[in-house]
Amino acid sequence: MFTGFFYEMRGRGIPVTPTEWLTLMRALSLGLAFSDLVRFYHLARAVCVKSETLYDAFDQAWLAVFQGVEAPVEIQEAVWKWLKNPVLPGPVAPDDLRLLKAMDLERLRREFQQRLASQTERHDGGSHWIGTGGTSPFGHGGYRPGGLRVGGHAGGGMAAQIAARRAFANYRSDRVLDTRQIGVALKKLRRFAREGNRSEVDMDGTIQATARQGGEITVVERPERTSNLKVFLLMDAGGSMTSYATRVGRLFSAASRASHFKDFKAFYFHNCVYEYVFRDISRWDAVGVEELLRSMDSSYRLILVGDACMAPTELMARWGAIYYHHRNERTGLDWLELLGEHFERSVWLNPMPLRFWAHPTVERIANMFPMFELTLDGLEQAIQLLGGRRVEPTQIPQHSGVGHGPRGPRYP
Amino acid sequence: MRDFNFFRGTEDYIASPALCDAVNVAVALGRPLLVKGEPGTGKTLLAHAIARGLDMPLITWHVKSTTRAVDGLYVYDAVARLHDSRFNDRDVRDIRQYITMGPLGRALTAPERTVLLIDEIDKADLEFPNDLLRELDEMAFHVPETGETHRARQRPVAVITSNNEKELPNAFLRRCVFHFIAFPDDALMRRIIRVHHPELPERLARQCLARFYHLRKVSGLRKQPSTSELIDWIAALLAGGVDESVLRNELPFLGTLIKHEADMERALRAVHSRL
Known part of the structure; x- marks a missing residue:
C-alpha cells in the first residue's frame, strides 16, 4: 500500500525504515486514519518523521504523491x-x-x-x-x-493543501546535523575520577570495613565518579575556513553540548593565533592569549581546528598578521609554540582533505601539533591521542600535485 | 477501534488536530510519543492533559544530567537491609521490601493503564535513551535481586519531551511517534488565551497579541517570549488593571516576557521605535 510514498520519502532524505512503515500500516489497519486524508497526513508524519527539520521534506514528498488527489473545485x-x-x-x-x-x-x-x-x-x-x-x-x-x-x-483536498502551505520550510536544515556521531566520539575523551564531596555509598568498601569490624556496620562513603576532563577548543574563523563551516560548526555544537567535560572553553582566531583570541566568531570580543593561559593549567586538552593554510609570512614574520594594522611583535609561530608548550596534550584537526596538505604552513604546523583530518576517523584518532594512547599523526603526502604553487622554502 | 477514548485536548489544554492525531496513534499503538518544540509551548503540560483527558493516573519522571536509566526502574536499598540485619527490625530475607520502584517501574507495575511523562530526556547522558530501549519496547523489566520480571498489564502511554539539547539515537527514534509542537498561530493563540483568561476583554486581547507577536519578531532576541510567558503577562496585566490605552503607549510588566538583560534593551528599543 502506497509504497511509492515510502520511496518518495526516502528519496527526499527522510530516513524511514520498514519498521516505521509497518507501524504506519498497522495504524491504518486499526482504522486510525478514518479514511480521512488529513488524518492520514498527520498519522504518516507522526510515525515516519522524527525531526522537525524533515517536516518540509515530508510535505514535499506528500505533494509529489498525493497532489493529484486535490479537489480544488468550489462547491456551491x-x-x-x-x-x-x-x-x-x-x-x-x-x-x-x-x-x-x-x-x-x-x-x-x-x-x-x-x-x-x-x-x-x-x-x-x-x-x-x-x-x-x-x-x-x-x-x-x-x-x-x-x-x-x-x-x-x-x-480529500485538505491534506494536500496543508502540505502545500509548507509551513515547516523554516525548520529545514539541509545539512543533516550528525552531531551525535561526533558527540559519541568525544565521549571517549572522558577521564573518570572521584573528587570532591563524599556523596555516594561505597558498597564494597562498606562490606569490607564491616567485616573488619566484626559485623559492626561501618558505612564507607566516597565522592561520585565524574569526568574531570577539561577541553580548550580553538577554531579558525578565517575566510578560507568558510567552506568547512558546517563541519566545524558540528564539532563545536557537539563539544559544547557534551556534558561530560568538567570545563569547556571555545575561542576563535583568524588564520593564525597571535596575542589575542576571540570569544565570538565575528572577532569583536578579544581575550589576551597570555591572560587566558594563566587561567588554564596544563591539564586542559587543546584542540586546534583550522586549515593551517596561510601565506608563510602570516606564520613566520613579525607584523605578518593578515590585518594590515595589526602589528604582531611575535610571530604566529611563536604564539603557536607557546600554546603547544603550555598544554600537556594537544592536537590540530584540519578540515581540509589530506591531499591538499602539501603546503608550507600546513607542514610547518603539522611538525608542532599532531595533525588529523576533521573526519570521524581523524577525530577518533585525535581523541585517542588526547586520551594518552600512542597514535601516529597523519602523514602528509609528499607528491600531491595540487595547485598551491611551488613549495615554499623551509624556514627555521 | 472503539476500545479507548480519543484524545481531543481538554478544557484548558487546546491541542491542534495534528497533535491530537499523534497522541491517538501513540495511545493506540502503545508506542512512546516524543514531543519537541520551543520552550513554553506546552510539552510537559501535554502529558498532564492526556492523563486528564483519558482519565489515567500520571507518573512523572524528571530527567537530570546525572539520571541513569536504572534509576527509573527501581532502587535497591542495600544499606537499609544491612542495617536491619543488625537490629532485626524486619525480616531481611524478603528483599522485596528494600526495593523502591522508580517512575518507570511504577508505570510498568501499575494495575491500570498510566500516562508516564519522561521530561527533558535530552538532559541526560548520550546513552540514556539507548538504555531505555528494551524497557520501552517490551514494557517489561527484570529485577535480578528478587529474580522477578515485571511486565506491564497495559502498555503505559509514554510521553517523552526533548528540548533538542542532544540528538537522540536513531534506534530510539524509530520506536517513537514524533510530534513537533509548532508555535501557535494567531487564531490558535486566541483560543488558548480565551481558555486561560476568559475574563479578558476582546479588544485588549487583540492588542496584547499584536504586541506579543511584534516582540517575537524583534531580531536577535536570545530567548523569544513563549505561550506560557504570554499567559503570565496577561495575568499580570489583568491583576495590575492595565487597560488598552496604557498598552498603546508602553509595555508594562515586560519582565514577564523578556528574561535576558540584553534582550530587554533590544525589546525596549523596538517598542519605542514603533510608538
Whole structure:
C-alpha cells in the first residue's frame, strides 16, 4: 500500500525504515486514519518523521504523491442541497462495476465542472448528473471506480493543501546535523575520577570495613565518579575556513553540548593565533592569549581546528598578521609554540582533505601539533591521542600535485 | 477501534488536530510519543492533559544530567537491609521490601493503564535513551535481586519531551511517534488565551497579541517570549488593571516576557521605535 510514498520519502532524505512503515500500516489497519486524508497526513508524519527539520521534506514528498488527489473545485451551496440525505445505492455487482468506465483525473474534473455548470436540480439514482444513489462518477460517497466524491467530512483536498502551505520550510536544515556521531566520539575523551564531596555509598568498601569490624556496620562513603576532563577548543574563523563551516560548526555544537567535560572553553582566531583570541566568531570580543593561559593549567586538552593554510609570512614574520594594522611583535609561530608548550596534550584537526596538505604552513604546523583530518576517523584518532594512547599523526603526502604553487622554502 | 477514548485536548489544554492525531496513534499503538518544540509551548503540560483527558493516573519522571536509566526502574536499598540485619527490625530475607520502584517501574507495575511523562530526556547522558530501549519496547523489566520480571498489564502511554539539547539515537527514534509542537498561530493563540483568561476583554486581547507577536519578531532576541510567558503577562496585566490605552503607549510588566538583560534593551528599543 502506497509504497511509492515510502520511496518518495526516502528519496527526499527522510530516513524511514520498514519498521516505521509497518507501524504506519498497522495504524491504518486499526482504522486510525478514518479514511480521512488529513488524518492520514498527520498519522504518516507522526510515525515516519522524527525531526522537525524533515517536516518540509515530508510535505514535499506528500505533494509529489498525493497532489493529484486535490479537489480544488468550489462547491456551491445548492449542490450540497442536492446531496443532502443521500439515497444509498445498493451493492454493485463486480461485473457491473467493471462496466462503469473509469476516467482519468483530468477528464473527470473537466466533466465535473461542466455538469456543475449545467445542472439545476437534485438527482437521485441516475447515471449522469451529480447526485446520490446513482452510477454517475460524481456523487456523495459510493463505490464508483474513478469517481469524484463530493462531501463527507474534511474532503480529500485538505491534506494536500496543508502540505502545500509548507509551513515547516523554516525548520529545514539541509545539512543533516550528525552531531551525535561526533558527540559519541568525544565521549571517549572522558577521564573518570572521584573528587570532591563524599556523596555516594561505597558498597564494597562498606562490606569490607564491616567485616573488619566484626559485623559492626561501618558505612564507607566516597565522592561520585565524574569526568574531570577539561577541553580548550580553538577554531579558525578565517575566510578560507568558510567552506568547512558546517563541519566545524558540528564539532563545536557537539563539544559544547557534551556534558561530560568538567570545563569547556571555545575561542576563535583568524588564520593564525597571535596575542589575542576571540570569544565570538565575528572577532569583536578579544581575550589576551597570555591572560587566558594563566587561567588554564596544563591539564586542559587543546584542540586546534583550522586549515593551517596561510601565506608563510602570516606564520613566520613579525607584523605578518593578515590585518594590515595589526602589528604582531611575535610571530604566529611563536604564539603557536607557546600554546603547544603550555598544554600537556594537544592536537590540530584540519578540515581540509589530506591531499591538499602539501603546503608550507600546513607542514610547518603539522611538525608542532599532531595533525588529523576533521573526519570521524581523524577525530577518533585525535581523541585517542588526547586520551594518552600512542597514535601516529597523519602523514602528509609528499607528491600531491595540487595547485598551491611551488613549495615554499623551509624556514627555521 | 472503539476500545479507548480519543484524545481531543481538554478544557484548558487546546491541542491542534495534528497533535491530537499523534497522541491517538501513540495511545493506540502503545508506542512512546516524543514531543519537541520551543520552550513554553506546552510539552510537559501535554502529558498532564492526556492523563486528564483519558482519565489515567500520571507518573512523572524528571530527567537530570546525572539520571541513569536504572534509576527509573527501581532502587535497591542495600544499606537499609544491612542495617536491619543488625537490629532485626524486619525480616531481611524478603528483599522485596528494600526495593523502591522508580517512575518507570511504577508505570510498568501499575494495575491500570498510566500516562508516564519522561521530561527533558535530552538532559541526560548520550546513552540514556539507548538504555531505555528494551524497557520501552517490551514494557517489561527484570529485577535480578528478587529474580522477578515485571511486565506491564497495559502498555503505559509514554510521553517523552526533548528540548533538542542532544540528538537522540536513531534506534530510539524509530520506536517513537514524533510530534513537533509548532508555535501557535494567531487564531490558535486566541483560543488558548480565551481558555486561560476568559475574563479578558476582546479588544485588549487583540492588542496584547499584536504586541506579543511584534516582540517575537524583534531580531536577535536570545530567548523569544513563549505561550506560557504570554499567559503570565496577561495575568499580570489583568491583576495590575492595565487597560488598552496604557498598552498603546508602553509595555508594562515586560519582565514577564523578556528574561535576558540584553534582550530587554533590544525589546525596549523596538517598542519605542514603533510608538
